Amino acid sequence: MSPAELDVETPAVCVDQAALARNIARGQEIARRHGLALSPHVKTHKTLEIAALQMQAGACGLTAAKTDEALVYLRADFRSLTVAYPLIAREKLRRLLKSARQNEAEINLLADSMDGLDAIRDTAAQLGLRTRVFVKIDVGLPRCGLLPEDPRLLELVHGIHGTPSLDFAGLLSHAGHAYAAADADEVRVIARAECRTMSRVREMLEKHGYAVPAVSVGSTPTVLAADTFDGITEIRPGNYVFLDGTALRLGLATLPEVALMVLATIVSANETYYIVDAGSKVLSSDKGAHGTAGTEHFGMAFPGDALQGQGEALRVVRLSEEHGFVERGAARLRIGERIVIVPNHACPVVNLADELIAWKASGAIERWKVAARGAVH
Numbered sequence: 001m002s003p004a005e006l007d008v009e010t011p012a013v014c015v016d017q018a019a020l021a022r023n024i025a026r027g028q029e030i031a032r033r034h035g036l037a038l039s040p041h042v043k044t045h046k047t048l049e050i051a052a053l054q055m056q057a058g059a060c061g062l063t064a065a066k067t068d069e070a071l072v073y074l075r076a077d078f079r080s081l082t083v084a085y086p087l088i089a090r091e092k093l094r095r096l097l098k099s100a101r102q103n104e105a106e107i108n109l110l111a112d113s114m115d116g117l118d119a120i121r122d123t124a125a126q127l128g129l130r131t132r133v134f135v136k137i138d139v140g141l142p143r144c145g146l147l148p149e150d151p152r153l154l155e156l157v158h159g160i161h162g163t164p165s166l167d168f169a170g171l172l173s174h175a176g177h178a179y180a181a182a183d184a185d186e187v188r189v190i191a192r193a194e195c196r197t198m199s200r201v202r203e204m205l206e207k208h209g210y211a212v213p214a215v216s217v218g219s220t221p222t223v224l225a226a227d228t229f230d231g232i233t234e235i236r237p238g239n240y241v242f243l244d245g246t247a248l249r250l251g252l253a254t255l256p257e258v259a260l261m262v263l264a265t266i267v268s269a270n271e272t273y274y275i276v277d278a279g280s281k282v283l284s285s286d287k288g289a290h291g292t293a294g295t296e297h298f299g300m301a302f303p304g305d306a307l308q309g310q311g312e313a314l315r316v317v318r319l320s321e322e323h324g325f326v327e328r329g330a331a332r333l334r335i336g337e338r339i340v341i342v343p344n345h346a347c348p349v350v351n352l353a354d355e356l357i358a359w360k361a362s363g364a365i366e367r368w369k370v371a372a373r374g375a376v377h
């Protein structure tokens with residue numbers, strides 16, 4: 001069945017529960033095959049329901065980006081969390097660590113500067129807590145993290161070891177630059193380079209007498225494309241649960257594997273465009289993750305049977321806040337007709353929605369609250 005047949009108002013962000021379950025199983029199978037722990041990033045779905053499915057499938061814990069995002073999961077009794085973000089604000093750290101203590105949860109933090117480490121150390125000491133800290137490595141995005149040859153890396157690890165309230169969790173990286181690749185082969189090259197870089201840093205630390213308990217990597221493209229996880233112990237993909245236009249462009253997914261789609265209705269038409277009721281406030285204006293576009297539209301729209309490959313997919317070529325501009329192809333569509341849109345980037349689409357319409361092949365739907373929506377602090 002197509003989400004176009006669902007008995008819901010539009011615009012609606014719809015999740016195909018069967019495709020979702022297959023994607024969760026695919027991520028878990030990659031982890032199992034390579035002997036890795038899987039700590040999925042919840043920033044993609046921000047729901048409790050999908051996190052529960054990931055844990056049931058065998059995830060070792062969850063990864064979050066921000067303090068308040070993590071708090072949603074701590075309060076819902078998820079007991080193992082990595083906050084893969086350089087938290088430097090003491091108040092945010094206090095909120096997070098207090099909640100972890102209250103909920104008897106294990107928490108991993110991350111540092112890529114002495115300022116960050118000082119804030120973690122002071123807060124943990126004030127609360128009388130022991131905390132585990134990853135050191136982040138920049139493998140090429142370049143965003144957060146220290147370059148492998150940066151002398152501050154050794155100082156940070158030394159600082160963690162020298163602090164009784166802190167334990168060194170290991171090394172962590174995110175190869176987000178893989179999103180700018182042209183195809184899966186290029187992503188695979190980036191994934192191999194990340195493995196080599198992380199192994200080099202681990203060996204350097206071991207030479208200095210520091211054991212490295214975990215080496216954690218993860219972006220959806222690299223996890224899906226990689227042919228080796230040499231020296232890696234953990235993966236943290238997020239987007240793999242839904243996939244999107246970017247995964248399709250990179251050749252890492254096929255259309256039936258995309259679990260999240262936006263259902264919209266044609267509300268007007270002119271000579272050039274069909275106008276639908278999903279604009280930038282639903283689809284986001286994102287052309288791809290990390291601002292690395294590689295695409296010149298805002299999503300692919302599938303009218304009628306086009307999802308089943310029996311018609312033409314049309315491009316969403318412009319957006320106003322409340323309107324999407326779908327280019328008119330040969331298809332003759334009428335006002336009131338529903339179309340299904342595959343967004344370029346699923347994660348910001350979810351963060352714009354109050355709920356996800358989680359549908360089953362029977363047509364039954366569940367409404368899953370986007371519980372950590374807007375938790376940007």
Ligand SMILES: Cc1ncc(COP(=O)(O)O)c(C=O)c1O
Nearest residue numbers: 041084174218219220237238239
């Ligand atoms: C630190 C970190 N880890 C993991 C992820 C998950 O990556 P993806 O969304 O490609 O699955 C992200 C995504 O931005 C991230 O920033």
